[in-house]
Amino acid sequence: MAALSNSLIFLCFLLLPGVLAFAGPHGESYPCPYDCPPQKETHLHMYLHQFPAWANVTNPNEVAWQGWVADHWLLTKGPDPNNNIVGRARGFHLLTGETSKDWYISHIYVFQDNRFAGSTIQVLGMLDGEWSIIGGTQAFYNARGYIKYKEIPSTVSSITDIVRELDVHIFTPDASTAVNGVAVSI
Template identity: 30%
Template sequence: MRSPSRVLPIILVLYFILSMASPSLSCVIPCESEINLRLYLHQIAAGSGTNQVAIVASSQPAGFGTTAVNDWTVIDGSNPGTATIVARTKGMHVQADVGGPGWFNYFSMVFEDARRRGSSFEVMGMNRAQEGEMAIIGGTGEFAMARGTIKYRALANPPPGQSIKELNIHAFYVKPAGTISGPTIQ
């Protein structure tokens, strides 16, 4: 019978040999991948193509309590006229800052492009108009169990009744079963 002090090194050597042969054994916890994306959120509050609607109006100062539903487009460039829709943010935003403006957003960013169709990021956080950061608190499909941040900044001179925000997305997620964790996706 071998002593316990000799068995442990043998087990560790076998584990490392097996982990080199099978990528699925190389991660103690499910392997995470990382993604960095620069996309643009296009809000249209009024006029043709409106993609948000106030469903609860408020008479409070700064519109505190106003609630709106949104289906904002997420595009691959800053010019809505030439960019391609990559995803849509389906959710709601509530004016939740008594001093205003400060909108609390919660939405699913559902991808529509061929590569990620149906996958989503679940997002929530404060939108303070010009720049800020929101949390990615989950995801589905390719982005299962996502966590990360979306830093945003409003672009200058959008068309009247519209807003365009540059989104810098940085997230970690668990690759779906049957895939191998790879390098960062740009």
């Protein structure tokens, strides 16, 4: 347990400054003290499907190992996990306390649909209904933002599938003001 505590403390010290530097307590960005480029918001509505690594789940999309769980969760356009897959949530979650909400998550959402294929966002947080976006690539280069979510009933089985309806707000430098791929202030 001491090794787990030391790992968790190290992880918090490593990631916390980045989270605090870019997002407020409700996902809002702090004002930029410099001449910052204009921001563009991308709003996505999608569903996250977790098939837990439980004995009764025949098709888990995660692997548990000593308190850590490696994830490869599905992202879809609708609540059915078998249709309209738009990407994957790859990363891990770690039990950090005593309740079912005391899970810390760290994911990279890798998009595979035509609109954002190959783009990613970095997502961090606890299982409390809201996560932070602290980075991204390609269409979401230098992303910041937040995800609000709620658990909804599964279309497959409430025993084998945990479904979260995601309300995603991604803020990136406005590409319409870019010069040679670099955002500039106007």
